[in-house]
Amino acid sequence: MEILREYQNWLKEDAKTDKTIENYRTDVKGFLEWIGSKVDLEQLRRADFRNYFHHLRERAFAVSTINKKVNSLRSFNDYLLEEEIISKKLVYPEKDRIKIAKGSNSNIEIFSADEVERILSYLDREEISQRDRMIVHLLLYTGIRVGELVEIRLKHLDLLVGELKVVGKGSKYREIPLNQKVRKSIRSYLQEERNNSKYKESDYLILTQRSPKAHRDTINNLLNKIGDEVDLKVYPHKFRHTCFTILIRKGVDIATVSELAGHSSIETTHRYYLSTSKEEKAKAVELL
Structure with missing residues (x-):
């Protein structure tokens, strides 16, 4: 996938270790394969990540494994934000590692x-x-x-x-x-x-x-x-x-x-x- 190659290059530019890059890439690939053609990346919502994490729990993945995937997808979320493929943060490790928070609306987040x-x-x-x-x-x-x-x-x-x-x-x-x-x-x-x-x-x-x-x-x-x-x-x-x-x-x-x-x-x-x-x-x- 072209998006995976670009994401991998982004991680390299950020001086991530080879091991971290490989782990992140594997976790993100799993998410992309799961979501398949159901949605374009520009149309990603918080609910898509929430449903994926729920899917992992239903498949009885270990808590530590799910938490690792949450961290990887947080990094992918940061990449999509920086490339302006999406317009808001969708993965929150402090919430997703414990429970899935309710989805928010599609407006961008700004400071008052x-x-x-x-x-x-x-x-x-x-x-x-x-x-x-x-x-x-x-x-x-x-x-x-x-x-x-x-x-x-x-x-x-x-x-x-x-x-x-x-x-x-x-x-x-x-x-x-x-x-x-x-x-x-x-x-x-x-x-x-x-x-x-x-x-x-x-x-x-x-x-x-x-x-x-x-x-x-x-x-x-x-x-x-x-x-x-x-x-x-x-x-x-x-x-x-x-x-x-x-x-x-x-x-x-x-x-x-x-x-x-x-x-x-x-x-x-x-x-x-x-x-x-x-x-x-x-x-x-x-x-x-």
């Missing part, structure tokens, strides 16, 4: 204004590193994908002009303006924390204590920690969806949003960001 404020307030704490603050600001105020984030090189930044060149799908570049908050975060990180790192000669913007380049797991682990601290579901694409939804609601034309998002067509942007949210539907009904 209050939730954004909670996250930003948390980032203002003194103990938060300059790197972590910068990472969240980049995700929230540029809407870049996590795969694009970890690939940012110093040469892609022009802080004088306030611009970031992003390497998107198909190795295509797009230019994204940086607001003052993001510029300030990047400058602080470059001048202090990063400048004091043993990997400061690295070409990449985001470093870790053990590597001259951050990987997706670095970002996901950071966001999971923030989510625990502020009691929210926090993951990369939720920032992306929030960024572009805010732009649409503030009247930015869809063609501009599509370019900033790096979508292949305006139709993709329309499908993601011009649908009515659950909250907006509820407010509309209250007007009756």
Whole structure:
């Protein structure tokens, strides 16, 4: 299957071990063979994964085996999100490893204004590193994908002009303006924390204590920690969806949003960001 080959390459780019790649690939292949031609990947719902996990329990798979498959399909879910084949998170290990949660509607998930404020307030704490603050600001105020984030090189930044060149799908570049908050975060990180790192000669913007380049797991682990601290579901694409939804609601034309998002067509942007949210539907009904 072509999708399996592309997923396997995605795992390799994220520096997963050969053993992990093989285990994930085997588990995902099992799911794809089970679902067969019943649904296109773009039409996947949480219920499809829920039914698959129920199928595994009915076949008396060991709990440890099912939990391993849940983890593998969570990774596959992340891949589908990053490639924008689907528009929301569908696998939740913290729920699926214990019991199957009820399915949710098809709307994308975004942060409310209050939730954004909670996250930003948390980032203002003194103990938060300059790197972590910068990472969240980049995700929230540029809407870049996590795969694009970890690939940012110093040469892609022009802080004088306030611009970031992003390497998107198909190795295509797009230019994204940086607001003052993001510029300030990047400058602080470059001048202090990063400048004091043993990997400061690295070409990449985001470093870790053990590597001259951050990987997706670095970002996901950071966001999971923030989510625990502020009691929210926090993951990369939720920032992306929030960024572009805010732009649409503030009247930015869809063609501009599509370019900033790096979508292949305006139709993709329309499908993601011009649908009515659950909250907006509820407010509309209250007007009756």
